Amino acid sequence: MKKLLTIAGSDCSGGAGIQADLKTFSAYGVFGMSVIVSVVAENTARVISIQNITPEVISDQIDAIYEDIGTDAVKIGMLSDHECMEAVGYKLKQYRPKHIVIDPVMYAKNGSPLMQQDAVGTLIRDILPFADVLTPNIPEAERITGITIESIHDMEEAAKRIADQGVRHVLVKGGHSLGDEATDILYDGQQMYYFTEKRIDTLNTHGTGCTYSSAIAAGLALTDNLHEAVKQAKAYVTTAIRHSLHIGSGPGPTHHFYDLYQHGLQRSDPTKQI
Numbered sequence: 536m537k538k539l540l541t542i543a544g545s546d547c548s549g550g551a552g553i554q555a556d557l558k559t560f561s562a563y564g565v566f567g568m569s570v571i572v573s574v575v576a577e578n579t580a581r582v583i584s585i586q587n588i589t590p591e592v593i594s595d596q597i598d599a600i601y602e603d604i605g606t607d608a609v610k611i612g613m614l615s616d617h618e619c620m621e622a623v624g625y626k627l628k629q630y631r632p633k634h635i636v637i638d639p640v641m642y643a644k645n646g647s648p649l650m651q652q653d654a655v656g657t658l659i660r661d662i663l664p665f666a667d668v669l670t671p672n673i674p675e676a677e678r679i680t681g682i683t684i685e686s687i688h689d690m691e692e693a694a695k696r697i698a699d700q701g702v703r704h705v706l707v708k709g710g711h712s713l714g715d716e717a718t719d720i721l722y723d724g725q726q727m728y729y730f731t732e733k734r735i736d737t738l739n740t741h742g743t744g745c746t747y748s749s750a751i752a753a754g755l756a757l758t759d760n761l762h763e764a765v766k767q768a769k770a771y772v773t774t775a776i777r778h779s780l781h782i783g784s785g786p787g788p789t790h791h792f793y794d795l796y797q798h799g800l801q802r803s804d805p806t807k808q809i
């Protein structure tokens with residue numbers, strides 16, 4: 536049984552964060568564990584408050600995992616401030632887990648900030664170097680690089696600049712772009728690879744990024760192959776968006792039914808050469 540850990544924030548409304556990650560792990564049939572970094576009082580429409588867990592308790596949770604069970608892959612999501620980042624970075628250095636997928640969460644789908652504005656430097660310096668793959672959406676890639684992204688070419692440029700900062704694989708997600716297709720670009724420092732699906736006409740995309748990065752982590756643990764993991768995860772997240780729920784007054788959540796992973800695998804190949 537593959538063992539997956541998510542280090543992230545808790546979304547009490549169940550669509551994103553730790554909750555989306557654990558649902559994804561279950562659908563993949565792997566064993567899910569969680570280190571909670573922040574408790575976020577949020578729903579589809581707004582973020583009401585954020586309570587960060589103390590660095591000591593974040594560290595204790597990570598110790599609890601590694602002194603006992605260990606992991607086959609780790610997904611890292613919301614890290615809201617310098618202290619959380621430093622605590623997580625310190626433990627990653629200590630335990631050096633295999634397969635680290637980092638989703639550099641900065642905002643919720645409804646636009647609410649989830650990371651302190653001035654923490655981006657710490658994120659780049661202390662956290663990004665641990666990523667085997669980093670999965671920024673367009674606003675996050677803009678924030679990390681300082682460039683404006685309006686085209687596939689701009690996404691490629693952002694991927695290159697992030698790779699130049701020492702990130703091994705960068706997957707710039709196109710969920711926030713306009714157009715008929717949702718294309719994500721994977722860059723390995725040498726070549727670009729494209730993962731494309733038809734854009735689904737829905738507002739219910741709360742938690743898509745969390746779902747995608749967790750699916751990639753689970754796929755890495757299962758296959759040891761990043762391209763295969765991204766291909767399967769793209770099929771998984773697309774199916775989860777197709778079945779997303781129109782609940783709440785803001786962007787509704789993706790839905791993870793129990794055989795979604797198998798269901799996603801039967802879909803056509805999302806890999807496309809542009």
Ligand SMILES: Nc1ncnc2c1ncn2[C@@H]1O[C@H](COP(=O)(O)OP(=O)(O)OP(=O)(O)O)[C@@H](O)[C@H]1O
Pocket residue numbers: 551642643644671672673708709710711717718719732733734735736737740741742743744745746747769772773776
């Ligand atoms: N309407 C859509 N139809 C199809 N695929 C989509 C749609 N919206 C997003 N995606 C895909 O979902 C995945 C997640 O990308 P997205 O850019 O939405 O992440 P995100 O903004 O980090 O999500 P969140 O912050 O809500 O967790 C990507 O593969 C993206 O292409």
Ligand SMILES: Cc1ncc(CO)c(N)n1
Pocket residue numbers: 543544545546551552553575577612613640642643644649741742743744745
């Ligand atoms: C806790 C948490 N993590 C990530 C996101 C991004 O979707 C969110 N809305 N909430």
